[in-house]
Structure formats: C-alpha cells, structure tokens
Amino acid sequence: MARGLEVEGFNLKQRHGKARVRVARVWKGKDGRDSMVEWNVSISLLSKCINAYLDGDNSDIVATDTMKNTVYAKAKECSEQLSVEDFAVLLAKHFVSFYRQVTGAIINIVEKPWERLHVAGQPHEHGFKLGSEKHTTEVILHENGALKINSGVQGLALLKTTKSGFEGFIRDKYTALPDTRERMLATEVTGTWRYWYPSAFKLPENPLYFTERYLDVKKVLMDTFFGHPKAGVYSPSVQSTLYDMAKAVLSSFSDISSVELEMPNIHFLPVNLSNRDKSTIVKFKDDVYLPTDEPHGSIEASLSRIPSRM
Structure with missing residues (x-):
C-alpha cells in the first residue's frame, strides 16, 4: 500500500x-x-x-x-x-x-x-x-x-514413507506424542523467492529465463527434501528440512536474495485396531496409516542473504 x-x-x-x-x-x-x-x-x-x-x-x-x-x-x-x-x-x-x-x-x-x-x-x-x-x-x-520481483510455487505436494523422525521435543502433562525415528513425512510446500533485479532495465534478455529458473528452483527444493534416490536423507524435523531446502536454493542461485517457505506437516497416523475382546485386527508395523489433512502442523520460515557491509 x-x-x-x-x-x-x-x-x-x-x-x-x-x-x-x-x-x-x-x-x-x-x-x-x-x-x-x-x-x-x-x-x-x-x-x-x-x-x-x-x-x-x-x-x-x-x-x-x-x-x-x-x-x-x-x-x-x-x-x-x-x-x-x-x-x-x-x-x-x-x-x-x-x-x-x-x-x-x-x-x-x-x-x-x-x-x-x-x-x-x-x-x-x-x-x-x-x-x-x-x-x-x-x-x-x-x-x-524501482522493481521487485517475487516468484513462487503453490501446492507442491511432497511425501516420503521413511527417513523421517521427531524426538527430543518439550514434554509436559499435555504431551501425548511419542518420540520416533521412523515416520512418514508429507507436506504441501508454498514457496516464494525474491530476485535481486532492482529495475526493469537489468532483467535477463531470455524471455523464458524466469520459467527455466522456476523449474530449477523447484528441482532443488525436491532434491533436498528427498535426498539420494537410493539412500534418501534423514529428516529430524520439518524445521530442519525446511531450512536445508531454503539454504540450498540460496546456495544454488546467485540472483535470488531471499526464500520463504511454508511447509505444513500433513499427518499420516498409524492405524492400530482391536475389537471388544481385545483381539488385534490391525497391528501397525510402519505399513497402514490414516491419511489426514487437518489438523496439521504449521511450519514456516524465511531465509535471506545478509547485505555486504563493504
């Protein structure tokens, strides 16, 4: 305004x-x-x-x-x-x-x-x-x-079935969540990044430059989230993975000055079922989940370059 x-x-x-x-x-x-x-x-x-x-x-x-x-x-x-x-x-x-x-x-x-x-x-x-x-x-x-250009992605749905955990968090009388080093991790990324171009006279001449950069940024975000196709990469928290993703974008593209990411933790809940006789119907062994979309964890952060003092 x-x-x-x-x-x-x-x-x-x-x-x-x-x-x-x-x-x-x-x-x-x-x-x-x-x-x-x-x-x-x-x-x-x-x-x-x-x-x-x-x-x-x-x-x-x-x-x-x-x-x-x-x-x-x-x-x-x-x-x-x-x-x-x-x-x-x-x-x-x-x-x-x-x-x-x-x-x-x-x-x-x-x-x-x-x-x-x-x-x-x-x-x-x-x-x-x-x-x-x-x-x-x-x-x-x-x-x-004076020009500002922000680009972004909406609705980038990512999920991995393993290589994720959450442990060592604050515990009090309201805490029911157990520590785990094995869980499913799912999110829907909303990302925004700012380009450093300060005026319309300094934009790249390639008319599809920003389209290509969008695809490149999206690939860096996904590659960082998933890790190597065989070994993957362990996520100790959504916060840690978010930071790694934002840092990877700034490290990869010198014309991007800041990144903001919103990554809700979309829960897949383990399913255990027993009948009234306490006979087990379903015993969870990292295999059967209840997909949910609400409530979900809300995690967001921004990362930007510190201006040079020279």
Missing part, C-alpha cells in the same frame, strides 16, 4: 485494480508445435486519484474494465512466448508509463500448470494435461523505476 495522505485530519491510503482476470495465450510454433499458458491476473494501481474519494471526481481514475482489457491486448502483443514474470513486468511498465496519474503498479499472476502431453513416448504437438503445483509471481514497479 502506498504512503498515506493527510486529508481532512485523517490519513488516507488507497489503491484500486482488477482481480482474477483469466487469460490463455497460445503460440503457434514454426515447427508445428503449439505452446500455451493460462494466467490468472490481478492488478492493483497506486495513483493520484484522490479527488475520486474526496469530491466524486473520477477524471484521474483508470477504469478497472480498462485494466482487464489491457491484459488481453498485451497478451495479443506478445508474439513470442515469455515467462509469467516477464508478462507481469510488461503490464506494470505499461500502467506506470502510459498513465501520468499512476505512481506504481502491483501485478500478481498465478499460472495454471498445463503440461505438454506425451503419447507413445513422444511429446504431443498440441495436447496438454493439467499438472498440480502452480507457478506464481508478484511484480511491484514504481514510477522511479
């Missing part, structure tokens, strides 16, 4: 925009292969339209319907495939430069995970299937050229 403006003895902060503008864009490749994206776009403008609030004068307002139409017009202008981050920057630059009243633009986009279909081991020229986790971005651009 922009800095407040003192009016009539009050502090007023305002912005307006258009939310959930859905657009799909198809590019026809010269090799006959189609590419496509589906984006859910939300726009918020910081602008000098104070008179609309105080006097009912709308002459400085960019209509939200105009914002919606701009999404489709700019998508049409993108003759070559580009990343969701670059499209968000394109929109932000338009609103900030085209309207003298606009002092800043905040663009949030969620990309739906359409993936190319493979048939008989071959990539289909025009067939796609819906994946799971979503690619997100938030671009904030101010009239002075």
Whole structure:
C-alpha cells in the first residue's frame, strides 16, 4: 500500500485494480508445435486519484474494465512466448508509463500448470494435461523505476514413507506424542523467492529465463527434501528440512536474495485396531496409516542473504 495522505485530519491510503482476470495465450510454433499458458491476473494501481474519494471526481481514475482489457491486448502483443514474470513486468511498465496519474503498479499472476502431453513416448504437438503445483509471481514497479520481483510455487505436494523422525521435543502433562525415528513425512510446500533485479532495465534478455529458473528452483527444493534416490536423507524435523531446502536454493542461485517457505506437516497416523475382546485386527508395523489433512502442523520460515557491509 502506498504512503498515506493527510486529508481532512485523517490519513488516507488507497489503491484500486482488477482481480482474477483469466487469460490463455497460445503460440503457434514454426515447427508445428503449439505452446500455451493460462494466467490468472490481478492488478492493483497506486495513483493520484484522490479527488475520486474526496469530491466524486473520477477524471484521474483508470477504469478497472480498462485494466482487464489491457491484459488481453498485451497478451495479443506478445508474439513470442515469455515467462509469467516477464508478462507481469510488461503490464506494470505499461500502467506506470502510459498513465501520468499512476505512481506504481502491483501485478500478481498465478499460472495454471498445463503440461505438454506425451503419447507413445513422444511429446504431443498440441495436447496438454493439467499438472498440480502452480507457478506464481508478484511484480511491484514504481514510477522511479524501482522493481521487485517475487516468484513462487503453490501446492507442491511432497511425501516420503521413511527417513523421517521427531524426538527430543518439550514434554509436559499435555504431551501425548511419542518420540520416533521412523515416520512418514508429507507436506504441501508454498514457496516464494525474491530476485535481486532492482529495475526493469537489468532483467535477463531470455524471455523464458524466469520459467527455466522456476523449474530449477523447484528441482532443488525436491532434491533436498528427498535426498539420494537410493539412500534418501534423514529428516529430524520439518524445521530442519525446511531450512536445508531454503539454504540450498540460496546456495544454488546467485540472483535470488531471499526464500520463504511454508511447509505444513500433513499427518499420516498409524492405524492400530482391536475389537471388544481385545483381539488385534490391525497391528501397525510402519505399513497402514490414516491419511489426514487437518489438523496439521504449521511450519514456516524465511531465509535471506545478509547485505555486504563493504
């Protein structure tokens, strides 16, 4: 939100925009292969339209319907495939430069995970299937050229059946959870990372750079969570694994300045069943679980580089 403006003895902060503008864009490749994206776009403008609030004068307002139409017009202008981050920057630059009243633009986009279909081991020229986790971005651009780009992933569901434990935690009269070095670990990662690019003039020239970086970050997150395909990696807690995942991202990509991860501990509860005669029906031996989605543990943290003092 922009800095407040003192009016009539009050502090007023305002912005307006258009939310959930859905657009799909198809590019026809010269090799006959189609590419496509589906984006859910939300726009918020910081602008000098104070008179609309105080006097009912709308002459400085960019209509939200105009914002919606701009999404489709700019998508049409993108003759070559580009990343969701670059499209968000394109929109932000338009609103900030085209309207003298606009002092800043905040663009949030969620990309739906359409993936190319493979048939008989071959990539289909025009067939796609819906994946799971979503690619997100938030671009904030101010009239002075200052830029912030946050990218992320939503709904990255990960599970391993072993190599996880939890022990040595605080115990009191309300504690019922036993120590264990053998449990199932499941989570649904929501991750956000910030790029260091301070202005739109310093962005990579490759229009799919951020798409490739998204895939690379996601791979580092998953590789760190699971470990070696044969040996795996032991997780003493979700907290420890979260930290290792965030640290691996910062260690792998110099253009990422911070990482924030939310990793709920989605519980798979051991099943033991006995009848009224105390005869055992099911005896748990790390094999039969009750999957749950609530309540779940809530673990989140952020990790960022410490700025150099030089």
